[in-house]
Amino acid sequence: MATRTRATPSADGLSKRTEDAFQSGIQTSTFGLGDSFDPRVMSTIADRGAGGYYYLADASQIAKALATELDARLMPVAQGLEVRLRLRSDVTVSKIYGSRELSVVDASHVRLQERLVDQNVKNHDGIARDRHHDAEGGMRFFIPSFSRGDRHAMLFELNVPKGLGEHAIASVELRYKDRIVRENVAKETAIKVRCANSDAESYASVLPSVQKTVQAFAAGEAIRQAAEQVGMGDRAGAERLLRERSELLVAAAERFNDAAFREDALRLSRLGTAVREARVEPVALALLLRSSARGYLQ
Secondary structure (H helix, E strand, C coil): CCCCCCCCCCHHHHHHHHHHHHCCCCCEEEEEECCCCCHHHHHHHHHHCEEEEEEECCHHHHHHHHHHHHHHHHCEEEEEEEEEEEECCCCEEEEEECCCCCCHHHHHHHHHHHHHHHHHHHHHHCCCCCCCCCCCCCEEEEEEEEECCCCCCCEEEEECCCCCCEEEEEEEEEEEEECCCCEEEEEEEEEEEECCCCHHHHHHCCCHHHHHHHHHHHHHHHHHHHHHHHHCCCHHHHHHHHHHHHHHHHHHHHHHCCHHHHHHHHHHHHHHHHHHHCCCCHHHHHHHHHHHHHCCCC
16 A cells, blocks of 8 residues: 655755745745744745744734734835945954854855845836846845835944044945835945044043944843753853843943833843743743844734
């Protein structure tokens, strides 16, 4: 007697399907409900499909998540955003907040997305293609779609040589496809610094807005690390990490007189309590932390 079995698609197979679908102008987003899914698979599928990845604790959050995602995918004001940072030869990067270096494979997938967006926008809006060739040099950051009200922050910590006066250290190039006026837009901005004459002057030049952004990124990174520790069974270490970051946020709230930091500190404190007291599986708890770190719906 012959039996027929049905093969389950692999993670690579599913990712390839979403990549193929994107070639036809179809974006793929993923929604993980509860804890019965693999977050790495879900995020990879969404990345290859130029969509979003959401973690939903229960079914009551589905409607809100779908509404948010439909607004983002159906009504983007710009597509194919490329930010390129070109540094002067004697300037180096010590840290990048809000991004990471891609592997060769990941970089090739992002480049494919860029070319597909280029073609899809031409077919849909008649905006001429301008991504046939990849420019050389600099650090590139790519965002497939940008909706009204979206915000994205990137922060770089640079090593700059000593000097006098004001001088340029880098340039930032921005390219995107404006779907409102239906044209390609390209802008370039020179980044200049003014060298301080003393340590006191240097300290006084620090912008509170930059320090606040660093604190925000650090909080997200602490939550992400806590999720990894929970996944490895180290709840005590995860709780300690969240508590320490919460205390730092309390200090930042006092220093900057910013209520938002107090709210963030309370949020991390509550997450630490959940790590210590919640009677749930480690997978579900790790997913909760990851979704909180990424700012997805909770």
